[in-house]
Amino acid sequence: DVKVTQSSRYLVKRTGEKVFLECVQDMDHENMFWYRQDPGLGLRLIYFSYDVKMKEKGDIPEGYSVSREKKERFSLILESASTNQTSMYLCASSLGLREQFFGPGTRLTVL
Amino acid sequence: QKEVEQDPGPLSVPEGAIVSLNCTYSNSAFQYFMWNRQYSRKGPELLMYTYSSGNKEDGRFTAQVDKSSKYISLFIRDSQPSDSATYLCAMSSAGGTSYGKLTFGQGTILTVHP
Secondary structure (H helix, E strand, O other), X not given: OOOEXXXXXXXXXXXXXXXXXXXXXXXXXXXXXXXXXXXXXXXEEEXXXXXXXXXXXXXXXXXXXXEEEEOOEEEEEEOOOOHHHOEEEEEEEEOOOOOOEEOOOEEEEEO | OOOEEEOOOOEEEEXXXXXXXXXXXXXXXXXXXXXXXXXXXXXXXXXXXXXXXEEEEEOOEEEEEEOOOOEEEEEEOOOOHHHOEEEEEEEEEOOOXXXXXXXXXXXXXXXXXX
């Protein structure tokens, strides 16, 4: 079974803090994705990566950056957290064009 | 206008009802169509996967794609309380630089009551 794990289920941070969200997958998938999920807006793609050290902007990259130094690990970074980044963050991985496997999500609250 | 539109509901039906969930889209390059189910406090998981137009059946679930109308549907027969979840449609174009990038609908919240 593919397993995608995320570093925290719940996180509370203060405005201006630097926030790291980490995602690890154990199936040697090439592609990894970071989404945020908000009521009424569905899942929106922040960034994705199709190989180590490669990254592509998604639909809403502003205020975020990513890092993929190893194939199994994809990190999302909020350089200076703001209250409008309070959301559910979901990581996913996939092999080619096949199904994406999601982690359980991190609910981030920025105060 | 969003690339993928999905009525967020909420939708409440009695156990045993037939449920119809729908999405419309505007990008004619989409060729892969998926339905994901998301239970409360969990990540989405793939329910049905269809390539191009046509129907696909899996147990109580049927997925339909009409590319000419840019319209996809998911039907649930004999709905059960365990089907209560958020259903998200998702779609992707083939190859190129998409790398499996999906565009999601907003999700429809479904409750099946006993």
